[in-house]
Amino acid sequence: MQKSFSSIEIKSVQEDRREIEGIASTPTPDRVNDVVEPLGLTFQKETPLLLNHKSDQPVGTVQFGTPTAKGLPFKAKIAKVDEEGVVKQRTDEAWHSVKTRLIRGVSIGFIARATSPLPNGGTRFTKAEVHELSLTAIPANPEAKITGFKALPEVPDSARSTLDLSILPPELAAMYTAGLARREAEQKAAEAARKEQETINTKEENDMQKTNNTNHIFIRGAIAKAVTMEGGAEGYASMRWGAGSKTVEYIKAIASPMTAGVDGSGALTSGTLSRQQFVQAVFSHSILGQLRGVIRVPAMTRVNVENEPTAAAFFGPGVPCPTAQGTFGVHMADKRKIGVTEVISEELARATDEAAEVTISAILQRALSRGLDNAFIGSQTRGEVSPAGLGTVAVKAANFEAGLEVFTGDLTMASVIVNPRTAVALRSPTETQITATGGIYKGLPAIASCAVPLGKLLIVDGSRVLAHIGDVEILALRHADVYTLHGGASPSVPVNMFQTNQVALQAGQYADWDFVDGAAIEVGV
Incomplete structure (x- = not known):
């Protein structure tokens, strides 16, 4: 899939609905002399809105208007999520980045359907299907703008040029060859920048998971106590998982609920969920967890059970409802x-x-x-x-x-x-x-x-x-x-x-x- 990058021309911003209305203008020609014809673009009624062309990071939806010679109008809506979690963090980041102009660009991801070579070494995309619109940061430097955002797939050597250079004047042939060389260099630079950014993103994600992974709060609390015993558990957890991590808040809340601070309740909740996940893992790997039909009951209760299957029956007005009762006497205890x-x-x-x-x-x-x-x-x-x-x-x-x-x-x-x-x-x-x-x-x-x-x-x-x-x-x-x-x-x-x-x-x-x-x-x- 090719990508064409442009700046956002925002016409209006609806704060309450997180809507952006503007023009996704297509550079014609861009630095590598490619031309995307806006009038040749086709698209679905509703298209995904992504962050940095990452298909696993959707932030909303896009509706495109009628293409014009100036560009492709769009109306995007960034999702507003109430529930805390990764999705809310991602959508909030996207919205605030657009509002504060930290992100000032959009990029359409498209599949070319009709192309033709240009004498200057570029490609004219006369027909293309748009599959997504991405929010992308654009540097102020025009040179960096194209280099950072143009990310065409590598083309085999056999398919790079179908033009017979012998029919061109020497000056035009030289320009064409130079254009191909620039294109290859820019592709390599863009690929290197992409890999570097992916490495940075992966490190940041790993660091964030290491600090705020709530799935392991319960076992992390036990590890901190195991390594240092009670007195030093909080300090050890701060050094290992970060002073502001959920694990530290959980240990503080367990040790001294009255001094845990405003985050104590949330930390205890996260710890409870983590402990419940541990219990569920134990249960699901046991026979009891795999046995279908098992009746899970609360502790310290007597339960009426069936010696034979019971079933409801139709009954008319003025007639007592049919009664079914199993044998009374199974006793459960929670002290085992x-x-x-x-x-x-x-x-x-x-x-x-x-x-x-x-x-x-x-x-x-x-x-x-x-x-x-x-x-x-x-x-x-x-x-x-x-x-x-x-x-x-x-x-x-x-x-x-x-x-x-x-x-x-x-x-x-x-x-x-x-x-x-x-x-x-x-x-x-x-x-x-x-x-x-x-x-x-x-x-x-x-x-x-x-x-x-x-x-x-x-x-x-x-x-x-x-x-x-x-x-x-x-x-x-x-x-x-x-x-x-x-x-x-x-x-x-x-x-x-x-x-x-x-x-x-x-x-x-x-x-x-x-x-x-x-x-x-x-x-x-």
Whole structure:
């Protein structure tokens, strides 16, 4: 796609609607002797308004008027976004840049449909389709204006000239050759400028993400405490993520809400969202998160459940409404908690690369998800510490067909849970949709989990599983003695974290579940 650059001739600005009305005049000829005929331009009724020709940075829409010999009239509207976020920042930046004249140019991106060579080495675009209009800064220097904004795609040597120079006078042939040379030099200069600007933009974006990435606020707070303990967490976070970062505001708000300042509420909200994202990651990677039909309930509640499917019925005036009530008595508690103490190197905790934060989050999330799976599939009975496992409630059957015969649940809400190795062994010419990551088996969705014993398969009605997934806590242990550490001398010999340059992170996830009668069948395969 070619681009033609011009200055904005603003006729009017509507502050409340963020509308700009003006003329996008086309340079004729430009510095490399190209000519774009305005009367030959075609366009859609509504065209995207971009920032600096970046298709991933739309800021509004454009409506073009009837082209004239002087240029292409346009009416652009920059979006007005109320919700905080990247889109609002981008659209506000575009609007204020235009209002303050920091951006004083527009550029049409078009695809040429008809061209002809000019004797001076340029190209005449007689017909072209306009696909976007971009807001672009134009330097005051006319020479820089074209060099900075002309960005034609590189043309193969074989297609650069179809003109026979031998038929031209020597002076005109020399001008034509010089024009081609200037064009090539300007293309290289423009490409170098574009790459340099992209590098600057990428660095700025990375720096901004590193400072204000709200997705990792929760884990960053834990890392800051792990490296320095409570007293120095705020100072360390300021040095690592910036004094004005959301992470610092969050740590201040947690440590001393009364002195957190006006940003404390927003920081706590961001931290809560970040913590919820962590919880959702744990849940979604567990069997519970993949089991369709699971009923998520609040803690400390009794829930009426169905032993048999209930359905509404029509009833007439003066007749009591049909009543359906399940068995009363399933009790959920929020005091059950699954936890793990993970030991990581201090080097990983101090690594400033965002990948380190992702790695630490993933380590804790995987450990919690696996723990939930082990308990969910396990054979323990419901007690004060742990919920019951499927191993104690599932009805045993010899094979899959026999299991379906005795299954009393809702097959439309049922899933198969199987070990990845067993899943691979179940593949056959008639069962090709099951893999080590799940898929479909015997027409039912399959969930793969290493918690399931080899050679076993569970058919589970998700609508007969009631689950509560609560909050998560992460504690940092910098000067602790950790027992039963893998690789340690003995389970009874403590390993000091400070002396061994390690950090212990203790993650605890509140969770509970219970099963309605007939929730699962266990079969051998």
